[in-house]
Amino acid sequence: xxxxxxxxxxxxxxxxxxxxxxxxxxxxxxxxxxxxxxxxxxxxxxxxxxxxxxxxxxxxxxxxxxxxxxxxxxxxxxxxxxxxxxxxxxxxxxxxxxxxxxxxxxxxxxxxxxxxxxxxxxxxxxxxxxxxxxxxxxxxxxxxxxxxxxxxxxxxxxxxxxxx
Numbered sequence: 001x002x003x004x005x006x007x008x009x010x011x012x013x014x015x016x017x018x019x020x021x022x023x024x025x026x027x028x029x030x031x032x033x034x035x036x037x038x039x040x041x042x043x044x045x046x047x048x049x050x051x052x053x054x055x056x057x058x059x060x061x062x063x064x065x066x067x068x069x070x071x072x073x074x075x076x077x078x079x080x081x082x083x084x085x086x087x088x089x090x091x092x093x094x095x096x097x098x099x100x101x102x103x104x105x106x107x108x109x110x111x112x113x114x115x116x117x118x119x120x121x122x123x124x125x126x127x128x129x130x131x132x133x134x135x136x137x138x139x140x141x142x143x144x145x146x147x148x149x150x151x152x153x154x155x156x157x158x159x160x161x162x163x164x
Contacts, residue, residue: 005030005057005087006065007078015050018073025071028059030087032095035102051095057087094129118164130164 010018019031032051037044055078058068065077065084078085087095121129 001061001063003028003059003061005059005092006062006068007085007087008056008058008068009075009078010054010056011073011075012054014073015054015056018056018071021071021073022056022058022068027068030057030059030092032099034099051099057092120162120164 008018015031019029022029033048034051035046035048038047054075056074060068062084068074069077119131121127121131
């Protein structure tokens with residue numbers, strides 16, 4: 001038996017509190033955070049927010065999932081095909097590479113790429129990532145990466161993308 005990164009759904013805006021509780025209980029936790037600029041009426045400020053709202057990942061054994069579910073703030077274990085959803089090592093690595101770059105989460109489109117096209121990132125820190133264009137707009141597109149059904153918008157040079 002080996003440990004895996006299992007995905008859990010938290011109560012809205014409880015990701016940091018749940019992470020702290022899990023860490024205090026000795027669990028290894030992955031809560032990817034990104035810095036974003038927030039505008040208030042009197043100022044702008046960079047704040048850290050979860051990359052995936054209401055998701056947290058715990059590196060544990062499958063038979064211990066029920067224990068993790070007892071932690072206040074965790075709503076349920078994410079399931080895929082009637083099995084606990086796991087963050088695969090390649091996805092874990094991709095998220096960490098993405099976070100290490102500090103890239104702005106926004107997508108810049110190439111003219112030849114349209115809604116429904118499958119794309120591959122050919123170079124840069126996200127090299128090797130695959131996705132599908134799920135929405136397009138002038139000079140922008142949204143690529144759905146296979147990361148637990150979430151969509152990541154990433155600002156990329158269109159020259160880095162290849163239609164597959």
